[in-house]
Every structure is written in C-alpha cells, then in structure tokens.
Amino acid sequence: MKAGRIVMLVIGSLCALVGLGLLAGAGFAGWVNYQQRDGRYFITPSAPFSGNSYALTTPRLDLMTGGGVDDGVPVDIAGSVLLRGSSTDPGKEIFIGIAPRADVATYLAGVRRTEIVDVRFNPFRARYREVAGSQIPSNPAQQTFWAATATGPGEQELTWNLRSGSWAVVVMNADATSPVSVNLQAGARTDLLLPVFIGLLIGGLVMLLIGVPLIVLGAVGLGRGGPGQGGTGSGVPPGHLPAQPGQPYPAGPYPPNATPGQQNSAATPGAVAAYAAPPGTPYPVSPGATTAYVYPARLHGYLDPNLSRWMWLVKWFLAIPHFIVLFILWFAFGVVTIVAWFAILFTARYPRSLFNFSVGVIRWNWRVAFYAFSAIGTDVYPPFTLARTDYPADFDVDYPERLSRGLVLVKSWLLAIPHLLLISLLTGTARTWEYRDGEWVQQGVGISFLGLLVLIAGVILLFTGQYRRGLFDLLLGLNRWIYRVIAYVALMRDEYPPFHLDMGPVDPGELPVPAYAGPALGPAAGPVGPGPATGPAVGPGPAPGTGTGPSAGPATGPAPGSGGPATGPGGLPRS
Numbered sequence: 001m002k003a004g005r006i007v008m009l010v011i012g013s014l015c016a017l018v019g020l021g022l023l024a025g026a027g028f029a030g031w032v033n034y035q036q037r038d039g040r041y042f043i044t045p046s047a048p049f050s051g052n053s054y055a056l057t058t059p060r061l062d063l064m065t066g067g068g069v070d071d072g073v074p075v076d077i078a079g080s081v082l083l084r085g086s087s088t089d090p091g092k093e094i095f096i097g098i099a100p101r102a103d104v105a106t107y108l109a110g111v112r113r114t115e116i117v118d119v120r121f122n123p124f125r126a127r128y129r130e131v132a133g134s135q136i137p138s139n140p141a142q143q144t145f146w147a148a149t150a151t152g153p154g155e156q157e158l159t160w161n162l163r164s165g166s167w168a169v170v171v172m173n174a175d176a177t178s179p180v181s182v183n184l185q186a187g188a189r190t191d192l193l194l195p196v197f198i199g200l201l202i203g204g205l206v207m208l209l210i211g212v213p214l215i216v217l218g219a220v221g222l223g224r225g226g227p228g229q230g231g232t233g234s235g236v237p238p239g240h241l242p243a244q245p246g247q248p249y250p251a252g253p254y255p256p257n258a259t260p261g262q263q264n265s266a267a268t269p270g271a272v273a274a275y276a277a278p279p280g281t282p283y284p285v286s287p288g289a290t291t292a293y294v295y296p297a298r299l300h301g302y303l304d305p306n307l308s309r310w311m312w313l314v315k316w317f318l319a320i321p322h323f324i325v326l327f328i329l330w331f332a333f334g335v336v337t338i339v340a341w342f343a344i345l346f347t348a349r350y351p352r353s354l355f356n357f358s359v360g361v362i363r364w365n366w367r368v369a370f371y372a373f374s375a376i377g378t379d380v381y382p383p384f385t386l387a388r389t390d391y392p393a394d395f396d397v398d399y400p401e402r403l404s405r406g407l408v409l410v411k412s413w414l415l416a417i418p419h420l421l422l423i424s425l426l427t428g429t430a431r432t433w434e435y436r437d438g439e440w441v442q443q444g445v446g447i448s449f450l451g452l453l454v455l456i457a458g459v460i461l462l463f464t465g466q467y468r469r470g471l472f473d474l475l476l477g478l479n480r481w482i483y484r485v486i487a488y489v490a491l492m493r494d495e496y497p498p499f500h501l502d503m504g505p506v507d508p509g510e511l512p513v514p515a516y517a518g519p520a521l522g523p524a525a526g527p528v529g530p531g532p533a534t535g536p537a538v539g540p541g542p543a544p545g546t547g548t549g550p551s552a553g554p555a556t557g558p559a560p561g562s563g564g565p566a567t568g569p570g571g572l573p574r575s
Contacts (some may be wrong), residue, residue, distance in 0.1 A: 012214025051114025360386025
C-alpha cells in the first residue's frame with residue numbers, strides 16, 4: 001500500500017474522530033443550554049435528606065448540583081445556583097444558607113451535624129458522615145456571615161450568583177432544633193454554555209472538513225488500480241482465479257500422487273490448504289437441475305489441516321495490531337460509504353476506487369475474523385493489505401456498472417431489516433431486563449450463537465486435535481450470509497441477498513459450472529460440499545487443466561469416471 005495514502009487516511013480518520021467528538025460535545029452543551037432558557041435552571045429531582053443532628057452541611061458546593069459546579073471553575077463568570085427545599089415536618093420551618101466554609105466551621109464548632117459527602121441521583125443515594133458534638137447552635141437566621149439565605153414555612157428557594165472562593169451549604173430547622181429532615185432540589189445555570197456550544201460546533205465542523213477529504217483522498221489512492229486478482233473488470237472472471245500458493249488443488253481429478261488436503265506444489269512454507277477434490281466428477285447433477293444461486297459477493301476460507309490445539313486461545317491477543325488498524329479502516333469505510341451514497345444518488349455509480357477500498361476493508365476484516373474469532377480456521381497470520389493475496393481466506397465483490405438511485409434511499413435501513421434481524425440473532429447476545437434500585441437495567445447474557453459455535457470448535461480442537469468438518473462448513477455458511485448482507489447494506493450491490501446458507505469452504509461463485517455426470521455409480525467419494533453438489537468443491541476456482549471451459553449454465557459433461565470439468569485461466573466467464 002502507498003505510504004502517503006495511508007498517512008492521509010490515518011490523519012483524516014483521527015481528525016474526523018476528533019470532529020465528531022467535538023460535535024457530540026456541542027450537542028450536549030446546546031441541549032443543556034436549551035434546558036436553561038428563559039432564566040431556568042438545569043435542576044436535579046427533589047430528593048430526601050435527613051440527619052439525627054442539628055444541621056445538614058456539604059463540604060463542597062458541587063455535591064448539591066450533581067457535579068454541575070466545581071470549586072475549580074472560575075465562578076465569577078460561571079453563573080448561578082439554585083437551592084429549593086421544604087421540611088418533611090409540616091410544623092417546621094426550613095433554613096437554607098450559603099456561606100464561606102471557614103465561617104460555617106466556626107458557627108458549627110462543637111455542634112453535632114451531618115455532612116453530605118456524596119450524592120447520586122440515578123438512582124438516588126446519599127452518603128453521610130456524622131460529626132459528633134455537644135453544643136446547641138444559635139438561631140441561623142440571626143447570623144451575619146451568610147452570602148445568601150432562604151427561611152420560612154413550606155417550600156423555600158434560594159438563588160445565588162457564584163463567586164470565587166470555598167463555599168458550603170447549610171440546611172437546618174429554622175429554630176435550630178434536631179433532627180433535620182428535608183426535601184431538597186439543586187440547580188445551576190451558566191451563561192458560558194452558548195459560547196461553548198458555538199466553539200465546539202465550529203471546531204467540530206472544521207475538523208470534519210479537514211478529515212473527510214483526507215479520508216476520501218486516501219481511500220481513492222489505496223483503491224486505485226483494482227482490488228487485486230479476480231472480479232469484474234480485473235481481467236480475471238469471477239470464479240476463475242488460477243491456483244495460488246497456499247490454496248488447495250482446484251476441483252477436478254487429483255494431480256499425480258496428490259492426496260486429500262495436500263498443499264499446492266507452489267505453496268510457500270507454512271501455507272495451508274485442504275479439501276482437495278477426490279477423483280471423478282465433483283459436481284454431478286441430473287438433466288435440467290438448477291444450479292446454486294451465485295451472489296456477486298463471494299467469500300471463501302480453507303481449513304488448515306494442521307491447526308495448533310491451543311493457539312486459538314491467544315489469537316485474539318495476537319490480532320490486536322489488526323484490531324487497531326481495522327478500527328481506523330472501518331471508520332474510513334463509514335465515511336466512504338456516505339460519500340458513495342451521494343455519488344450513487346446523483347450518478348447511479350459507485351466510484352470505482354472507493355468501491356475497491358471498501359471491498360478491501362471487508363476482505364481485511366474477514367481474514368482477521370477467519371484467523372482469530374469467527375472461524376479460527378488457520379494459524380497463518382493475516383497480511384496487512386487490502387488486496388487479494390494467497391491467504392486461505394478471501395472476500396470479493398463484483399463491481400456494478402450501475403446502481404439504482406431509488407434503492408440507495410431504502411436498502412441499507414429498510415429493505416435489509418429482515419436480514420439484520422436474523423444476523424442479530426446469530427451474532428448478538430441474549431438481553432434481559434432487571435428492575436434494580438428503582439429502575440430497569442439491561443444486561444447481556446452469554447455469548448452469541450456464532451461465538452458459541454466457534455467456542456465448541458475450539459474446545460474440540462483443544463482436546464482431540466481435530467476441527468470437525470461439518471462445524472467448519474456451518475461456520476463458513478453463517479459468515480458467508482453475514483458478509484453478503486454487509487456488502488448489500490454498504491451499497492455495493494442492488495441484488496437482494498439470499499435467505500439460505502451456502503455451507504462449505506467454497507462460495508458457489510467460485511465453483512465450476514455443474515455438468516451432468518450420468519447415473520450415479522455409487523456412494524459419494526467425500527462429504528457433502530456447498531450448494532447442491534454431492535462431492536466437495538475445492539479452491540477459489542478451477543485450475544488449469546484439460547477439457548472445455550464452463551458455459552453460462554448447466555451443460556453436458558464427460559462420461560462417468562472421466563474426470564470433472566476443469567477450466568484454465570482462459571476459460572469463458574460465467575454470466
């Protein structure tokens with residue numbers, strides 16, 4: 001990948017992330033400012049406070065305002081506070097006062113009092129500290145050191161413009177008797193919120209204006225030149241990739257002296273492969289049979305026959321560098337998808353370089369998922385590239401020459417709802433609601449269905465050293481469904497994803513076209529592969545060999561036992 005474009009993408013993503021954070025802060029500041037319009041206060045709910053003493057005090061003013069006013073704030077310009085309260089005893093009058101802490105300490109010296117040391121409002125909880133004493137305080141309303149007071153029967157309200165210094169709140173019965181039991185509300189307002197809102201808004205917009213173009217330019221540069229091998233417009237028809245190092249033998253008869261699961265002779269040390277096809281026609285079908293539906297987003301993955309028993313336990317840790325990169329890539333992917341949405345709406349085309357970049361991000365994610373958590377199907381570390389490689393897991397999408405301007409308005413959120421609901425069942429955890437401390441709390445329970453299957457596969461591998469073929473095929477089918485929906489929701493194709501699992505390592509779009517093999521000669525030579533086939537198909541596509549290339553639909557094939565259809569790189573593309 002080009003270093004300059006990578007730097008642009010990273011800097012752009014960081015700028016855009018900062019911009020979104022600033023805009024979120026601006027939204028919060030604007031909402032709070034709206035709540036205090038027309039001279040109103042941002043106020044806490046009324047809550048009960050009580051103490052078996054002569055006074056309730058707070059060591060910090062911000063306790064009563066829910067953290068809204070801090071002693072460290074330059075309060076000369078911060079705004080004002082409001083305290084509103086009433087005695088729970090109808091026969092008692094309440095006193096509320098604000099004064100410097102030193103004066104309050106002198107007034108209550110030797111007096112039994114209750115300090116409010118912590119307050120939580122959701123749900124309400126108050127922590128107190130009892131201060132022992134034997135003195136009886138004098139009437140609070142007669143003291144002259146108060147900065148602001150409110151006293152009398154019923155509900156009383158105190159407002160005070162903040163000033164610099166250390167201040168304390170004192171709540172007592174007006175006659176200085178014990179105990180004290182009151183209902184209190186506290187609020188704060190500030191004239192700083194409007195300029196803070198404007199500053200955060202402008203800063204967020206500026207950062208986005210810097211970040212988004214850098215992301216788009218970086219993605220264009222990384223996506224220019226094509227997605228790699230294969231795919232529409234790449235010069236290699238879908239499903240006709242030549243054999244790659246580390247990939248299995250393509251469907252068809254074994255090469256001389258080959259055995260099932262043997263690696264390609266061009267494989268590099270450490271590369272993996274599996275599912276070499278047995279001798280004979282791999283996909284026999286009867287006359288007139290329909291072929292598997294081929295979706296233009298294709299995913300495959302090949303199981304490593306020599307997986308480590310324990311390595312899957314630490315792959316999530318080894319993949320942390322990829323997770324960091326993918327965080328940046330997925331953020332850029334979201335920005336690119338929004339840009340593509342407007343491009344499709346006005347031009348009916350997905351810009352080719354942006355399309356290649358988006359496919360590359362999904363491909364990168366699938367390789368890491370196949371390695372670390374969605375299939376744990378290989379011990380080979382994923383490469384740091386968007387392009388197609390000889391890695392045993394791959395993803396590709398055919399480039400659409402035109403896309404519907406109407407569908408782009410609804411397919412990502414409305415038409416995809418059925419698929420998204422099903423995928424949430426596969427990948428989401430169970431949720432329960434529990435009523436606790438006066439409110440309903442949502443909790444996640446267990447792991448997802450897909451995660452459970454991967455865990456089962458890992459445990460079996462740990463104790464037996466084997467990865468169950470049927471379980472692997474199911475995991476590949478589930479992932480194939482998920483990634484098709486991702487491609488659809490990301491605006492890459494207009495074709496609606498099918499509601500079925502194409503299980504097995506090979507995507508139907510990578511299989512050779514079925515041919516009629518005549519009457520069945522006996523039991524299938526291997527376990528069932530993807531699609532309607534009776535034998536496993538292997539590899540990302542047919543390899544060079546003898547025989548005719550695939551046609552656009554089912555065709556007559558060789559006689560039984562003469563070998564399956566094979567296609568060289570020059571074979572005709574499927575429609």
